[in-house]
Amino acid sequence: MRFSSKLFGKKEDATESVDFEVSMSCGKCVQRVEDLMAKNKDVVETRIDLPTKTVSLTYKKNKTDENKLKGSIEGLGFDVTIK
Numbered sequence: 001m002r003f004s005s006k007l008f009g010k011k012e013d014a015t016e017s018v019d020f021e022v023s024m025s026c027g028k029c030v031q032r033v034e035d036l037m038a039k040n041k042d043v044v045e046t047r048i049d050l051p052t053k054t055v056s057l058t059y060k061k062n063k064t065d066e067n068k069l070k071g072s073i074e075g076l077g078f079d080v081t082i083k
Helices: 027-038 066-074
Strands: 015-022 043-047 052-060 080-082
Touching: 015 066, 027 043, 027 066, 052 066, 066 080
Parallel strands: none
Antiparallel strands: 015 052, 015 080, 043 052
16 A cells, blocks of 8 residues: 555644734735745745734744745835834
């Protein structure tokens, strides 16, 4: 009997979460951040709350870190601080 390596024997990546305050002001800003994070294979989940200007990310902690993620959002031209 054979088993797919996708289901058996593959270790799940440990995750960690971080919240950023991002200088977003409109729906287009939200879309830009969402699009960027969707392209990052190390980001597991993205939640954005425009009224509080909060970007919450869950990421694979052995693949990236909060400073790299912060830098990628800053690369879009936003001011970013870790909450």
